[in-house]
Amino acid sequence: MSVHSISTKELREQLPKVRAGLARGNQYLLIYRSKAIARLEPIKSKPSSDVLVRGGGLKLQANAPQPLTPQYLKQLATRRYE
Amino acid sequence: MNSQASVFIDANTFIYFLDETAQQHGSTITALQKLVDKQTELYTSHHVIEEVLFIVAKLATAQAVTIAIERIAELPGLLLVEPDTDLTFARRYVKLWQKSKVGINDALLLQLMIDANIKHLFSYDETFAKQAIKFGITSIDVQ
Numbered sequence: 389m390s391v392h393s394i395s396t397k398e399l400r401e402q403l404p405k406v407r408a409g410l411a412r413g414n415q416y417l418l419i420y421r422s423k424a425i426a427r428l429e430p431i432k433s434k435p436s437s438d439v440l441v442r443g444g445g446l447k448l449q450a451n452a453p454q455p456l457t458p459q460y461l462k463q464l465a466t467r468r469y470e
Numbered sequence: 471m472n473s474q475a476s477v478f479i480d481a482n483t484f485i486y487f488l489d490e491t492a493q494q495h496g497s498t499i500t501a502l503q504k505l506v507d508k509q510t511e512l513y514t515s516h517h518v519i520e521e522v523l524f525i526v527a528k529l530a531t532a533q534a535v536t537i538a539i540e541r542i543a544e545l546p547g548l549l550l551v552e553p554d555t556d557l558t559f560a561r562r563y564v565k566l567w568q569k570s571k572v573g574i575n576d577a578l579l580l581q582l583m584i585d586a587n588i589k590h591l592f593s594y595d596e597t598f599a600k601q602a603i604k605f606g607i608t609s610i611d612v613q
Contacts (some may be wrong), residue, residue, distance in 0.1 A: 395591045425540055429587040435581065436583065437544065439506055439507075439546040439547075440503070441487075441499055441502045441503045441506055441544075441545065441546065442541065442544055443488060443490075443495070443498070443499045443502070443541060444490040444495070444499075444541070445488060445490070445537045445538070445540075445541050446488045446489050446490065446526065446537060446538060446541075447489065447490060447491045447530075447535050448488070448491065448528060448529045448530060448534075449489055449491040449492045450472065450487040450491040451530065453506070453528055453556045453588060456485065456486075456489065456529075458593075458594040458595040459595075460480065460598070461482045461485055461525055461589065462482070462595060464524075464525050464528055464529075465481060465521045465525055465575075466486075466523075466575075467528070468520075468521070
């Protein structure tokens with residue numbers, strides 16, 4: 389990863405090149421009238437271990453007439469063709 | 471598509487994922503979390519989703535169906551695999567159905583997995599899982 393200085397004019401004219409650089413992990417210091425005004429950097433994806441599988445939200449078994457075995461679920465599903 | 475890191479999720483797995491009163495709920499969440507942590511590509515199809523929503527509608531309220539689809543949509547990285555938009559797909563799964571002991575519905579799902587080169591299945595349906603092995607598709611270890 390490297391940091392490149394780039395003027396606002398260059399950013400306008402070379403946006404595809406900058407986007408490609410960002411995709412490679414480069415960072416850019418945006419310069420306007422000889423002053424750094426912003427930093428452009430790629431958004432890092434969250435580490436997968438931070439992504440939680442939530443699930444839940446329903447209480448099907450508690451209200452079902454019989455155990456929700458895979459066989460019973462399959463039997464229920466076939467009723468959509470009846 | 472990396473076949474080693476692709477898993478197809480069956481309808482019963484989604485039901486246990488959603489149903490916090492199901493005996494299999496905890497093991498399903500744990501197994502899905504492990505797959506997500508390993509950055510496994512999770513696949514299903516609209517056909518499976520429709521089956522899940524039908525079951526939820528049969529067992530619960532219309533509001534529960536909305537909750538179900540929203541919770542499924544939150545499953546990290548879940549992708550939908552769908553057949554070609556012509557009838558050659560149907561011809562293929564009919565042939566598969568004729569040479570296997572699965573129903574038409576499961577034949578369709580197996581054909582989807584075969585076409586997408588998905589080599590792993592997450593299903594609690596042992597009969598389906600046994601048939602899938604014949605087509606080179608193995609079940610993931612839920613333990």
